[in-house]
Amino acid sequence: MSKNLTSRAEDYSKWYNELVVKADLAENSAVRGCMVIKPYGYAIWEKMQAELDRMFKETGHQNAYFPLFVPKSLFEAEEKNAEGFAKECAVVTHYRLQNDPDNEGKLRVDPEAKLEEELVVRPTSEAIIWNTYKGWIQSYRDLPILINQWANVVRWEMRTRLFLRTAEFLWQEGHTAHATKGEAIQEAELMNNVYAEFAENFMGIPVIKGVKTESERFAGAVETYCIEALMQDGKALQAGTSHFLGQNFAKAFDVKFTNNEGKQDLVWATSWGVSTRLMGALIMTHSDDKGLVLPPNLAPSQVVIVPIYKNDKQFDAISEKAESIIKELKELGISCKFDKRTTHRPGAKFAQHELQGVPLRIAIGPKDLENKTVELARRDTLTKSIVEISSVSSNIKDLLTQIQDELFTKALNYRDTHITKVENFEEFKTVLETKTGFISAHWDGTAETEQKIKELTKATIRCIPMDNKLEDGKCVYSGQDSSQRVLFAKAY
RNA sequence: CGGGGUGUAGCGUAGCCCGGUUAUCGCGCCACGUUUGGGACGUGGAGGCCGCAGGUUCGAAUCCUGCCACCCCGACCA
Incomplete structure (x- = not known):
């Protein structure tokens, strides 16, 4: 394994793949097209989830969970939706394995165990959810239904790439039901705005809000709203979508309600989602040739402290300082890790934390003990400064805010000039x-x-x-x- | 699904054309020692059904046949 990443100028997609693996975000698995999301990568995803979940709840949504499998007859009910996803569906046809009589020690699918009806592994959940909503909705008093689910879905893509396009991916999908067209459109637009706000303010990724053309529209939607981001290599990435589904799913699943005038009407629908693809957007918006660059909001550790010492006595003195800094930062709501591994030397730690995008690094060594200072290094600009130890925590608080802002501004400038x-x-x-x-x-x-x-x-x-x-x-x-x-x- | 390519240690590879002792090298890994302000160094060590199954041969990583997997380029796609 080489020490340095392939540079972005040399080969952007190679750089991307190497970065994902070397920064320990994810790796390819034994399953074709499916990745293993490693703890560091998953921790970043959890940060995204937590903030999105908060925003969904703030806008009145609740979480629920629907099945992974969709009976084929339900899946095909909404024709356009079914047709759109048909080519990339994994399908369960059997429910049992047995010992293979012709091949000792191996298993085979039991031909006797064929399912009456095939089960489609959800590529998206409109079908199963609208089939369920049918039982929940009789009156306008049952509306609106504002539900989100955190789930995995499967789309059997021909060619996959870590985070950007995997056969199985994690996402959230909101599915709402409304009494009026206006309310549903408002919901779809609201959630697109939520996504935009999340992308820009939390992830530091500038996005353009818009609507898709008919040919780019979600299968089964009347209107697809989206946020589009621009990556460093000049290619666009759809970072989130929100669909106004009209009454298409209500028609397909016969979901009617009695309105306040006593008349039967079809329910109006929306659905909206963002996925682990956002990890790709994050990487390709901020990172550089030294590795990942994380906006402070998304960093599992916002600060890391690296001790530099020649003997136990020095290490003890440094530890004491480090612990007190960590305590101060914790009070300010800032996460900080003390990297006291004895198995790696400082240079190796510096390189690793840069690769993993930790926003700020503190180094404390003998010179600092003497001068009551620390060395503070910014990941985004790769600049270092010497800071009085007494003011380090307030300094960091301001710096983190500044880094978050500057990453966004930098990305925005790039986007706007492109x-x-x-x-x-x-x-x-x-x-x-x-x-x-x-x-x-x-x-x-x-x-x-x-x-x-x-x-x-x-x-x-x-x-x-x-x-x-x-x-x-x-x-x-x-x-x-x-x-x-x-x-x-x-x-x- | 069409075109091309590759499978040798955890990773990256040499060897294959032209069959012949113990399969090459680097990184990583383990032990001990010295080190520690930007990816340490020395010494020693472990790790391989050479993708799988057949075949040819005295002898196969190397030649032949079949299979499998993966990668790249297209088409498809969040």
Whole structure:
């Protein structure tokens, strides 16, 4: 194993894969396309979960849990949804194994144990949930239902990449039921806003809120809202989606309610989700050639203390200082780890904590003991300073806030300088190949043009921004009239 | 699912074309000692059904056949 990561300039996707493995976030498993999320990576995911969960509850949602398996007949009920996911479903057909008579010591599927009806391993849970909601909803008094579930889902992807696209992934999926169309749309927009706020304020990832075009829309949705982020290599990443499902699932599962005028009506629905893919977004937004860079909000340890000593006496004196710093930080709500491993030398520890993105590092050695100082190093800027030990905790508190802000600002600057307006298709192709990033261009609104552009350039319409201002123009490809610009990019 | 490639120790590899003692090297691992302000050094040590199953041969990591797995490029996708 080489000591250094492949640089981003050399090979961005190699850099990404190495970083995930070397920073101990995740690794490939014995199961094709499925990853093992390791403790350090999972700790970051837990930070995301905790904050999202808090935000969901603050907006009135409750958690529940629905089955992993969906009977095929339920799965196929909403046709568009079923058709959209059919190609990537894992299906359970049998329920028992037996000893293989032709192959000693091996097992085989018991041909007698075939299921009456196949079970689809959920690629998403609308079907099983709406089948359940049918029993819960009779009157407008039963609405709204505002439920989220934390779960795993399976989508049998042809090609997978750690966190960005795995056959099984962790996510949350909200599924809400409403009495009116307006209320459901409001919910879908609200949750997209929650995602945007989470991405920007908590993860430090600037996002563009928008709606998807018809061809990019979630299978079964009437409208798909999304947040789109831009990665360091100029490719876009869909970081979250929120769908207004209209009455499609109510129709498919016959979910009706009596409104306050005594009339039967179909229920309006939304669903919304973010996944462990956010880990990929996190990595590709902030990290550098030395490894992961974590915004303080997401760091399992926000600060690490590395002791430097020549003998036990020095170590004891340093430990005393370290423990008192940790106590002060704890009172300020800051997490700090004292890396007192005797099995690694300071240089190795520095390198490891940089690789793992710990926002701040304190080093305490004999010189510091003498001068009543510590060395404080920032992961994001890789700068070091000598700080009086008496003021170190207040210093750190301010610095963490500053780092969180600066990471966002830096990413925002990059993003904003990588949205390019183009007026013709030549320019479109040139910008896409050389500058990369988002391209803001007029589009005639047809799926044909969208498809053609995708074939020619691999760029897709990432979204039609929410606050888009109307502007007369000509479609960048067809030359037809257009009333607004949309954002194109190559995407993950 | 189409095209290409690769399987040798925990990881990365040499050897394979042209069969022949004990399968190469680096990292990592273990023990002891010296070290500790940016990935330490020395000495010693452990670790291999050479992807699996057949075949050819006196002899196979090496040649042949079949199978399996994985990777890359396309198509598909959060």
